[in-house]
Amino acid sequence: EAGVAQSPRYKIIEKRQSVAFWCNPISGHATLYWYQQILGQGPKLLIQFQNNGVVDDSQLPKDRFSAERLKGVDSTLKIQPAKLEDSAVYLCASRRVGRSSYNSPLHFGNGTRLTVT
Amino acid sequence: ILNVEQSPQSLHVQEGDSTNFTCSFPSSNFYALHWYRWETAKSPEALFVMTLNGDEKKKGRISATLNTKEGYSYLYIKGSQPEDSATYLCAFSNDYKLSFGAGTTVTVRA
Numbered sequence: 001e002a003g004v005a006q007s008p009r010y011k012i013i014e015k016r017q018s019v020a021f022w023c024n025p026i027s028g029h030a031t032l033y034w035y036q037q038i039l040g041q042g043p044k045l046l047i048q049f050q051n052n053g054v055v056d057d058s059q060l061p062k063d064r065f066s067a068e069r070l071k072g073v074d075s076t077l078k079i080q081p082a083k084l085e086d087s088a089v090y091l092c093a094s095r096r097v098g099r100s101s102y103n104s105p106l107h108f109g110n111g112t113r114l115t116v117t
Numbered sequence: 118i119l120n121v122e123q124s125p126q127s128l129h130v131q132e133g134d135s136t137n138f139t140c141s142f143p144s145s146n147f148y149a150l151h152w153y154r155w156e157t158a159k160s161p162e163a164l165f166v167m168t169l170n171g172d173e174k175k176k177g178r179i180s181a182t183l184n185t186k187e188g189y190s191y192l193y194i195k196g197s198q199p200e201d202s203a204t205y206l207c208a209f210s211n212d213y214k215l216s217f218g219a220g221t222t223v224t225v226r227a
Binding site: 003004033035040041042043044045048055056091093102103104105106107108109110111 | 123149159160162168208216218220
């Protein structure tokens with residue numbers, strides 16, 4: 001099966017600019033996650049979708065971050081305006097949904113490395 | 118936010134030597150414990166998903182154990198090879214939510 005596709009791989013922007021990341025999950029995976037991984041820390045969940053509904057966005061900085069998954073397939077994460085502290089790797093992951101989905105692994109994309117200068 | 122701790126943060130091991138490292142997690146409301154390997158410039162790859170106390174899983178030279186009552190898991194690498202160099206992430210699941218530790222970065226010296 002094709003893996004999780006993410007683009008771009010790298011992005012360098014200046015603070016206060018906007019940026020958008022795209023993710024296409026594995027076909028048939030209803031759950032999609034966006035994680036932010038700052039150097040030296042573990043991945044932090046920004047938002048979790050199930051189909052096109054939001055399950056958890058409690059750690060999403062909603063004043064500057066937004067995400068959508070309009071048709072329950074691919075997703076876009078946007079930052080507007082960017083701050084220096086947003087420099088991180090942004091990982092998209094997907095997982096199949098079932099009765100025991102907690103014991104099925106996440107499938108990750110290669111991530112987008114964002115540098116804000 | 119669930120507290121998942123991994124130690125050590127990094128370690129260096131000589132090729133051919135064995136090593137192990139720890140993931141500690143909350144012992145309440147446990148559903149599953151995941152281990153992932155993240156090599157530079159690649160995507161994190163699932164190694165194991167463990168759900169039962171006392172579980173032991175093995176994949177080649179890598180194995181993991183789980184103690185849900187005391188809230189820890191060990192990952193072992195036997196006879197380390199340069200290709201084992203990566204960051205190893207563990208993640209604790211309480212139903213739908215998955216919380217990651219900061220990872221243990223392993224560097225295998227030839």
